[in-house]
Amino acid sequence: MPIKTMDDLFLHTLKDIYYAERQILKALPKMAKAATSQELRQAFEQHRTETEGQIERLSQVFEMLGKPARGVKCEAIEGIIDEGQSIMEEVEDPEVRDAAMLASAQAVEHYEITRYGTLIAWARQIGHDDAATLLEQSLEEEKSTDQLLTELAEESLNQAAA
Amino acid sequence: MPIKTMDDLFLHTLKDIYYAERQILKALPKMAKAATSQELRQAFEQHRTETEGQIERLSQVFEMLGKPARGVKCEAIEGIIDEGQSIMEEVEDPEVRDAAMLASAQAVEHYEITRYGTLIAWARQIGHDDAATLLEQSLEEEKSTDQLLTELAEESLNQAAA
Numbered sequence: 001m002p003i004k005t006m007d008d009l010f011l012h013t014l015k016d017i018y019y020a021e022r023q024i025l026k027a028l029p030k031m032a033k034a035a036t037s038q039e040l041r042q043a044f045e046q047h048r049t050e051t052e053g054q055i056e057r058l059s060q061v062f063e064m065l066g067k068p069a070r071g072v073k074c075e076a077i078e079g080i081i082d083e084g085q086s087i088m089e090e091v092e093d094p095e096v097r098d099a100a101m102l103a104s105a106q107a108v109e110h111y112e113i114t115r116y117g118t119l120i121a122w123a124r125q126i127g128h129d130d131a132a133t134l135l136e137q138s139l140e141e142e143k144s145t146d147q148l149l150t151e152l153a154e155e156s157l158n159q160a161a162a
Numbered sequence: 163m164p165i166k167t168m169d170d171l172f173l174h175t176l177k178d179i180y181y182a183e184r185q186i187l188k189a190l191p192k193m194a195k196a197a198t199s200q201e202l203r204q205a206f207e208q209h210r211t212e213t214e215g216q217i218e219r220l221s222q223v224f225e226m227l228g229k230p231a232r233g234v235k236c237e238a239i240e241g242i243i244d245e246g247q248s249i250m251e252e253v254e255d256p257e258v259r260d261a262a263m264l265a266s267a268q269a270v271e272h273y274e275i276t277r278y279g280t281l282i283a284w285a286r287q288i289g290h291d292d293a294a295t296l297l298e299q300s301l302e303e304e305k306s307t308d309q310l311l312t313e314l315a316e317e318s319l320n321q322a323a324a
Contacts, residue, residue: 002252003249003252003253004253004258005255006257006258006261008258009249009253009258009261075241075244075245076238076241076242077241078241079236079238079239079241079242080238080241083178083237083238090164091171092166093166096165096168096171099168099171100165103276103277106279106280107238110273110275110276113272114265114268115265117268118268118315121316122261
């Protein structure tokens with residue numbers, strides 16, 4: 001699909017995050033299974049449920065545009081997930097593995113935060129305020145998840161210091 | 163290098179961001195050249211200078227650890243940069259191209275923000291407060307750059323609305 005207008009760019013980036021969210025949905029159960037800390041496992045499980053809702057919202061945005069919900073391969077998220085999974089499989093120590101997975105999950109969150117931020121700005125620019133409102137709900141969820149992960153990282157830091 | 167301890171994980175992630183920063187240093191002049199908006203070009207040029215300083219700080223952190231400054235291939239940043247560059251080359255309309263490059267630069271910033279945040283937490287955990295202090299300077303620069311890019315995006319939004 002050639003990108004000529006802001007509408008094309010918006011649709012392309014929507015397909016990018018739709019692909020990314022579906023990859024994340026597949027990765028989260030593996031991460032939850034590999035997590036040792038119960039809190040981290042719960043955070044991954046909770047985010048899995050949220051991700052399903054976010055994919056549903058993206059489907060609604062495709063519908064608002066009158067386009068089929070389709071992904072376009074997103075090298076960025078593949079890179080972030082692959083990096084996280086190869087470390088996850090390699091590290092034997094549970095504390096170190098949890099720390100690596102937590103960091104990897106935060107990289108995923110930040111990718112989503114930047115993409116949703118961009119999509120919301122563009123949706124307003126091209127007159128899709130309804131789409132912007134939906135995407136803002138997902139952005140807020142991603143920010144909360146990132147915040148929760150930061151708190152978990154700080155807790156384990158304090159435990160290590162104690 | 164096998165990752166067994168938090169020290170190994172810290173060193174591995176330091177190599178990851180070192181590789182990423184060097185890729186960003188190579189990408190920024192191309193982005194500056196392709197930018198139509200003078201403000202966006204200046205933002206890319208200014209961030210190029212900052213990136214040089216950030217690479218220098220990473221070299222200092224390697225020195226603190228008594229390790230040679232070396233990168234390890236980071237698929238995540240390659241994905242983010244490749245995605246940005248393919249759109250940059252494809253889009254003909256200057257306004258749409260600038261918007262795409264701005265979004266791509268923000269994805270880069272968010273990757274750096276998450277990695278520096280993680281490295282700072284781990285540096286404190288393993289007793290490298292000196293490294294944490296250095297990395298905090300880079301984190302603040304990345305956050306400022308992201309903020310500047312958000313302001314530029316909002317400006318063009320307002321211009322489009324006017």
